[in-house]
Amino acid sequence: MQSDIVIVGGGAGGLELACKLGRRLGPDKVTLVDSRLYHVWKPSLHEVAAGTLDIHQEGLSYQMLAHDRGFSFVYGAMTALDAAARRITIAPVTAAGDGEEVLPERTLGYRSLVIAVGSTSNYFGVPGAREYTISLNATEDAERFRLRLLRLLAQAEQQKEDGAGGSGLDIVIIGGGATGVELAAELREASGVYAAYGFRRLQVKRDVRITLLEGAPRILAPLPERVSAAAARLLDQRAIRVVTDCRVNGIGPKQVSDNKGNVYPADLCVWAAGIRAPEFLGTLGLPVAKGGQIEVDAHLRVQGVPDVYALGDCAACTDGNGKPVPPRAQAAHQQADYLLKTFLRLDKGEQAQKDPYVYRDYGSLVSIGRETTVGSLMGSLRGASLFVEGFMARIMYMSLHLMHHKAVLGSLRTGLMAFARFLIRRTTPLVKLH
Incomplete structure (x- = not known):
C-alpha cells in the first residue's frame, strides 16, 4: 500500500487533519491509520x-468518515518505521x-508521515499505580x-436491602487537573x-x-488561582473531598497511601496525575x-528525519517564546490547521x-457537572484574562465539542447531530444502565 500523506492516530488533531486534507486532496493521497474503529473526543471520556x-x-466511525470526508482508512496499530x-x-x-x-501485518508507504498518537498515563513509578488504578486514556478504559x-453500586444497594448496612463505596481520583476535577463533579x-x-x-x-x-498546593495548578478557587468551592458544595499537597506513594487493591x-x-481508583507519550x-x-x-x-x-511530522500530545513542541506547548485539544487543533497549509x-x-x-x-474551560454551575476561564485574549462562571461558561464549554465535530463533520451534519442528541436525551435514561 502507498499514500502521499499518512496520518497515524485519529485523535482530535489527527482526525481533523485527515478530514480537512481529504476534502481537498481525496482518498488516493490521504490515509488515516488507527488501532480503533471509531473516534470519541478525548476530553469527554x-x-x-x-x-x-x-x-x-x-x-464516530472512521470508515464512515473516510467515505464521507474523502480519505482512506487503515485499521491497525503502527509498530515500526x-x-x-x-x-x-x-x-x-x-x-x-x-x-x-482478521487482518495480517501490513506495510504502508508514504511521501509524508504525520504521527499523532496522543498520550498515555505517566505513573511516575508509584507502586501499584499501574495494577490498581484505571486511567481514562481511551474509551475502553x-x-x-x-x-x-455499576457493579459496586449494585453491591452496596444489595447490602442495604439485606439489612447488612454496608459502608457504601469509596472513589479516589489521583490528580487534580482538568480530568480529575471534571470526573469528580460528573460522578457526583x-x-x-x-x-x-x-x-x-x-x-x-x-x-x-x-x-x-x-x-x-491547589487543584488546577496550571490555571489562574481564581479558577482553582472557584472549582474547589463548587466541588465542596457537591460533598467532594479535596486533599492538596498530597504525594501518593503506594496504591493497593483497596486503599491509597x-x-x-x-x-x-478506595474501592475504585482513577489515575489522572500525569501523561507521557506512548512507549x-x-x-x-x-x-x-x-x-x-x-x-x-x-x-x-x-x-x-525528512518528511516526518508530529502533532498533539506526542510531540515535544515549543511556542514562540521557547515554552513547551501544553497537551491540550486546542493545541492539537491549531497544529492540524498549520500542517494543513503545509501539505496543501x-x-x-x-x-x-x-x-x-x-x-x-x-x-481553559473546566466543567463542574452538566448544569449551569460550571467554573471556567477564558484567558489570554489579547494579553488579558477573563474569568467566566455559570451558564455562559457552560455554553462555551459545550461549543468546544461542537467546534471539533464541525471540523470533522461539517456545519450541517454537526447541527443535525446536536439536535438529534438533544431529542435522544429526552427519551433515554440520563445515565447508561447496561
Whole structure:
C-alpha cells in the first residue's frame, strides 16, 4: 500500500487533519491509520466513565468518515518505521473473542508521515499505580470504569436491602487537573441519577464518597488561582473531598497511601496525575524528549528525519517564546490547521511554510457537572484574562465539542447531530444502565 500523506492516530488533531486534507486532496493521497474503529473526543471520556455519555451514540466511525470526508482508512496499530524506505509497519488485527487473525501485518508507504498518537498515563513509578488504578486514556478504559462503578453500586444497594448496612463505596481520583476535577463533579451528579434509577437505598453524599488527591498546593495548578478557587468551592458544595499537597506513594487493591502516612479507602481508583507519550515511540528511531514525546522543530518536523511530522500530545513542541506547548485539544487543533497549509502547499509543488508554528492560548474551560454551575476561564485574549462562571461558561464549554465535530463533520451534519442528541436525551435514561 502507498499514500502521499499518512496520518497515524485519529485523535482530535489527527482526525481533523485527515478530514480537512481529504476534502481537498481525496482518498488516493490521504490515509488515516488507527488501532480503533471509531473516534470519541478525548476530553469527554470523563462523561463516558460516569455513564452520562454513551459511546455507542457518541462514537464516530472512521470508515464512515473516510467515505464521507474523502480519505482512506487503515485499521491497525503502527509498530515500526523505516524512515529510509518511507514505510511504516501496521500490526495484525485479531478478533476480541477467540484471537483469530482478521487482518495480517501490513506495510504502508508514504511521501509524508504525520504521527499523532496522543498520550498515555505517566505513573511516575508509584507502586501499584499501574495494577490498581484505571486511567481514562481511551474509551475502553472509561467503559471499564463505568461497568465497575455499576457493579459496586449494585453491591452496596444489595447490602442495604439485606439489612447488612454496608459502608457504601469509596472513589479516589489521583490528580487534580482538568480530568480529575471534571470526573469528580460528573460522578457526583451521576451518582444521584443512579440512585433515582433503582439504587434508592443509597444516600449518595453519604454512601458514595469521592476523594480527589492533588500533589500541588491547589487543584488546577496550571490555571489562574481564581479558577482553582472557584472549582474547589463548587466541588465542596457537591460533598467532594479535596486533599492538596498530597504525594501518593503506594496504591493497593483497596486503599491509597501518601507520604504523610495517611490512608484513603478506595474501592475504585482513577489515575489522572500525569501523561507521557506512548512507549512504542521510543522504538522508532526518532529523537524523543524525557517524557517520550517526539522532538519536532518550529515547523512540526521531526528533527533529523525528512518528511516526518508530529502533532498533539506526542510531540515535544515549543511556542514562540521557547515554552513547551501544553497537551491540550486546542493545541492539537491549531497544529492540524498549520500542517494543513503545509501539505496543501507541498501538493501544489510549492515550498513549505516559512513562518513557524505559533501556539495561541485561548484559555481553559473546566466543567463542574452538566448544569449551569460550571467554573471556567477564558484567558489570554489579547494579553488579558477573563474569568467566566455559570451558564455562559457552560455554553462555551459545550461549543468546544461542537467546534471539533464541525471540523470533522461539517456545519450541517454537526447541527443535525446536536439536535438529534438533544431529542435522544429526552427519551433515554440520563445515565447508561447496561
